[in-house]
Every structure is written in C-alpha cells, then in structure tokens.
Amino acid sequence: FSIFEDKKEEKEDEVISIFDDEPLTFEEKEEAEEEVEETLEVEETKDENSEDDLISLLDDEPLTFEEKEEVEEALEAEDKTDNILTKNISSSKDPSDINIEEISKKIGISVEDYTEFLNEYADTALTLEDDLKSEDENKKSHAVKTLTHLSDVLHISSLKPILENIQNSNSNNKIESIQSLYTTLSIMTNRDIKVKIQEDTVPELAEEMKIxxxxxxxxxxxxxxxxxxxxxxxxxxxxxxxxxxxxxxxxxxxxxxxxxxxxxxxxEINPNSFGTIDLSDVKPIHFDFQINQAANELSLPVELIKEFVVDFIDQGHEETEKMLKAYEEGDLDTIQKIGHLLKGTSSNLRINPLADTLYKIQFCEDSSDLDVLIKDYWGHFLSFENQINHLVKS
Incomplete structure (x- = not known):
C-alpha cells in the first residue's frame, strides 16, 4: 500500500503544479504552437526516410557468392594501388638532385673545387662512352667500376642505380641506360651531354661489299x-x-x-693520316711531384689524392691510345680534345709539368709538331707513373 500511496501523492503534486502555473499569453501560445508544428514535421521526415530506406533494402536482391568475391577483390586491388602510389610518391627522388655545398663541406673542400671535380667526372664518363657501349663485358665492367668508384669518392650515391642498370643492360636498352647517366650529369653540371649516334652497326660483310x-x-x-x-x-x-x-x-x-x-x-689507306707514332722507345722525363703539397693545396686527404692520381693514370693510358689512333686518322680535333681533357685533370691534381705538355697538344695547330709534343707528353707521363707506383707500393 505504501508504494501505491507514494504514486498517488506524486500524481496529486503534478496536478497541483499544473494548476499553480500562470495561464499563457496569446504570443506565448503562438510560439508554442509553431514549435510543436516544426517538431512534427521533423518527425514525419525521419519516418519517411526510414520507410524509404526500409523499402530500398527490401527491394535489393541479395549478392551472390561470386558477386561478393568480385567486390572484395576490387576493394583489395584499390587498396594495393593506393599503397603503391603512396610508396612511389614518398620514395621517388631525382638522381640529379645533389647538395654540392653539403657534400663539399663533408669532404672538406671548397664548392669551386668540388664543381671542378664533378666536371672532370662528367668528362671521364664521356671518354668511357665507347667502353660502356662495348659488347666486351670486361671493357664495360671496367668502365662501370671506374665511374662507380669515382662516384663514391665524390659522394654521389644516386648514380649507383644508373650504373648498375648499365652493367646489367643488354644491347637493346644499353643506349637508353647510358643516356640516363648523361642526362643526370647534364643537370648536375649544367652541360649538354648526349650519347653519340653509332654508325658502326653495319655487319662486317656489308662493309666488305661496300669497299x-x-x-x-x-x-x-x-x-x-x-x-x-x-x-x-x-x-x-x-x-x-x-x-x-x-x-x-x-x-x-x-x-x-x-x-x-x-x-x-x-x-683503306687514309690520305689525311699524319702517319704513326711509336712510343715504345720513349724514355721517362723526370720531374718532381709532391703528393703532400698537392693535398695541402687542394685541402684534401693524401689518401684521397692517391686514389685520384691512380685513376688518372688508368685514364691516361686509355686516352693516349685514342690519341695515337686519331693521329693515324689525321683527326687533329680529337687530339686537341684529348689534350684538353687530360690537361684539365692533371692541372686540378697539381701535376703541373705534365699539364704543360698537354697544354701544348691542346692548342697545337700544326700537325707536323704533334710527333714531338706527344712523345714529350708521354715521357713526362711515364715519369709520373713510376713515381706513383713507387709511392703506392711503399
């Protein structure tokens, strides 16, 4: 009975509270009616939407097992594509994008000196073009190894994947891979570097027939x-x-x-030939090269200078062979370019007496003087090679 009495008292309190309220004014009645109408409209809209959703669900036919699998596969493929795109965007980096100031500071040389070495690297890559194109795997591997080593010295790690592509490329995509290297170096050095167009792809038999x-x-x-x-x-x-x-x-x-x-x-005799030069009887022409002095002038470690000069000696042998061939073909322009290339490298490494002999070859306009100039250069080169070999062994 106590529960019943409590509820009865609550009802009586509610009735009393209702009667105690003051009557509403006309304006308050209108506002109350408008609120009620708005509430009813919202409720009706919700009911209609619920009914439409219910009807659409009832009208849709259930998916078959195959359709469910297709939907799941499409969603998975979309997720994979998004992941791949996200990964490529986040990991892509232009190989020609290098911070010269940061690398120069890390090595301990000036930006100007590093830029010079970078240009020499590009020149070396150009001189090795024939070897990079060669069908002889030994020649190609040696050229790739040389460029990879020099890129390590210059801290250009972005060139490694390109050089690996050249090493692993076949005859079909070899030129494309080499041009990729030259394009990257063009951007780095702000120079126009391109692969030479090969015209020596005619079979030997066809050449003989043409002759x-x-x-x-x-x-x-x-x-x-x-x-x-x-x-x-x-x-x-x-x-x-x-x-x-x-x-x-x-x-x-x-x-x-x-x-x-x-x-x-x-x-087959070339009427423009300058003749032939035999360097086998050339004797070394001694001059003094101080590697410590060169290292101090360049603000580089002695060990790094050693690496540079050893690479230069290898380059010198290769370029001298090309120089002798150009002499036999009467190609003065090529001889001058090789002289310029070797002169630049030897000058940067402070091998001044050798650079002087190459300077004369670079600007020689009289082919009759080349025999003496080339032999003079070779005598100095042999002397320098002997000094470095002794230095490396000691």
Missing amino acids: EEDIEIETPIELKEPIEENTITFKDDPVEQDILMAKIVKESIEEIVEPVEEAIEES
Whole structure:
C-alpha cells in the first residue's frame, strides 16, 4: 500500500503544479504552437526516410557468392594501388638532385673545387662512352667500376642505380641506360651531354661489299696463262678429272682475287693520316711531384689524392691510345680534345709539368709538331707513373 500511496501523492503534486502555473499569453501560445508544428514535421521526415530506406533494402536482391568475391577483390586491388602510389610518391627522388655545398663541406673542400671535380667526372664518363657501349663485358665492367668508384669518392650515391642498370643492360636498352647517366650529369653540371649516334652497326660483310663496290678497276684483269679452248684433256678416272678441274678453278680465282685484295688495301689507306707514332722507345722525363703539397693545396686527404692520381693514370693510358689512333686518322680535333681533357685533370691534381705538355697538344695547330709534343707528353707521363707506383707500393 505504501508504494501505491507514494504514486498517488506524486500524481496529486503534478496536478497541483499544473494548476499553480500562470495561464499563457496569446504570443506565448503562438510560439508554442509553431514549435510543436516544426517538431512534427521533423518527425514525419525521419519516418519517411526510414520507410524509404526500409523499402530500398527490401527491394535489393541479395549478392551472390561470386558477386561478393568480385567486390572484395576490387576493394583489395584499390587498396594495393593506393599503397603503391603512396610508396612511389614518398620514395621517388631525382638522381640529379645533389647538395654540392653539403657534400663539399663533408669532404672538406671548397664548392669551386668540388664543381671542378664533378666536371672532370662528367668528362671521364664521356671518354668511357665507347667502353660502356662495348659488347666486351670486361671493357664495360671496367668502365662501370671506374665511374662507380669515382662516384663514391665524390659522394654521389644516386648514380649507383644508373650504373648498375648499365652493367646489367643488354644491347637493346644499353643506349637508353647510358643516356640516363648523361642526362643526370647534364643537370648536375649544367652541360649538354648526349650519347653519340653509332654508325658502326653495319655487319662486317656489308662493309666488305661496300669497299669492293667503291673499287674501280680501270684495266681488265688478265690471266698469266690464258686457258685455251680444247687444250684440257681429261683422263678416264672421274676422281682425277675432279682434281684437275679444282686446280684450274683455284688458279683462276687466285689470278682474280690477288689484284682485288691489293686494290682494297690501297683504298683503306687514309690520305689525311699524319702517319704513326711509336712510343715504345720513349724514355721517362723526370720531374718532381709532391703528393703532400698537392693535398695541402687542394685541402684534401693524401689518401684521397692517391686514389685520384691512380685513376688518372688508368685514364691516361686509355686516352693516349685514342690519341695515337686519331693521329693515324689525321683527326687533329680529337687530339686537341684529348689534350684538353687530360690537361684539365692533371692541372686540378697539381701535376703541373705534365699539364704543360698537354697544354701544348691542346692548342697545337700544326700537325707536323704533334710527333714531338706527344712523345714529350708521354715521357713526362711515364715519369709520373713510376713515381706513383713507387709511392703506392711503399
């Protein structure tokens, strides 16, 4: 009964509170009615939306097992694509983007000196182009190894993947990989560096045919002993007949081929050639090279200078061979360019007497002076090589 009495008292209190409230004014009644109408409209809208959602759910046919799998696979593929794109965007970096000031500070040299070394690196990459293109794996590997080592010295780690691509490239994509290296170096050095267009892809047989077509034989070829008709007598033995016929054919071919070969040899002589230079009898021309002094002037560690000069010696041998070949072909422009290349490197390494000899080759305009200048350069080079070999071994 106590519970019942409590509830009864609560009801009575509510009734009393209602009667105790003051009556609403006309304006308050209108505001209350408007609030009620707005509340009812919102509730009706919610009910309609709920009904529409319920109807659409009832109308949709359930997905089959195959459709569910397709939806799941599409969602997974979309997630993977987003992940790959995000990874590529976050990890992509321009290989030509290097901080020269930071690297120079790390090595301990000035920005100007580092820029010079970077330009020398680009020149070295250009001189090794033929080796990078070579079908000889040893030549290609040596060139890649040289450039990789120098890139380590210059702290250009972004070139490693490009050089690895060149090492692993085949004949189809080799030029593309080399051009990628040169494009990167072009941006780094602000120079236009491109792969030379190869024109030596014609098969050897086609070249030989072309040479034969260019030969003009003014006088007909005469046999030493013309074969007269009805002078050949065959014995009854068919084997002896074949031997005799083969001998006649062979002699006839030799009569024709010999003057043709002589004509080919004559056609291969380059009329523009400066001749040949034999460096085997050149003696070293001594001069003093102080590696410690060079290291102090360049503000570089002695060990780093050693690495540079050893690489320069390898480069010198390769470029000298090209210089001698250019001399035989009468190509003064190439000789001057090689002189400029080696002069720049030797000057940067403070090998001044050697740089002076190369300076003369670079600006030589009279081909008759080249023989003396090249031998003078080679004598100084041999002396420098002997000093470095002794220094490395000690």
